[in-house]
Amino acid sequence: MSIVFLTVVLVLAVASLTLKKSIASLISFALMMLVLGLYYIFLDEKLLGLFQIFIYTGGISVLMLFGITLIGREYKPSRKNPWTAFVASVFFILMVTLFFNNHDLLVFDNNINVEDRELFVKSYSDFVIIFALIASSLLYGTIKMMSALKRKRDV
């Protein structure tokens, strides 16, 4: 069953990068995230699956739709770099080989409960300030970028 889910996800991922129409590409991307979220639910990680569906299928897809409506639906053809597919294939083969060579080091245990609601508080509450710093620096960068572009236009 998981192979069916994951094959559909890979097909939709390739489709979202190769379809020429932006809206069709966006729908393919949203469907990919939906199937991935359903797969997490199938894996019994319900909260992560719902996170995935609400944030990616709901939030980011609508955000991308706003981006398309603001910027336009013009499709730019791909760069003609024949080595990109080769590099991606080599990377995939290398990682799979490394994983299966070191597979014996892994310790499997199927009888655990990963839906511990206090896990985030226990493990990551100290890092909240760092997240806040990252978010504020991203927003600062955005504002600086916009002001630089505005200055550029005025010149």
Place this chain on the structure above:
Amino acid sequence: MFEIDIVFAFALFSIGLFGISSNKDFLRIFFSLEMLINSVIMILASSAKYLNLADNLPLAYMFIIIATLEAAVGILIFAAANRLTNVVTPDELNEELSQ
């Protein structure tokens, strides 16, 4: 199965790598970035499930939140750049800013 999940995550990462290096369009570059992040989330989730690494799951939630933030800021920057300089691709924006 954990092995299938990991092979799938590597495949998704490779597709994202291919997309990010071969596309000019801002939309497809963002799609590729999300694929890269999702492959990492997939590895974290499946290792939490099968390898008793339950700490990885909150890390996956955090990655999703950071990915959302990154997409929102990226699209905002690009939409603002498009309004102000009328460029469509990141390459054109780079040329415009370097003049």
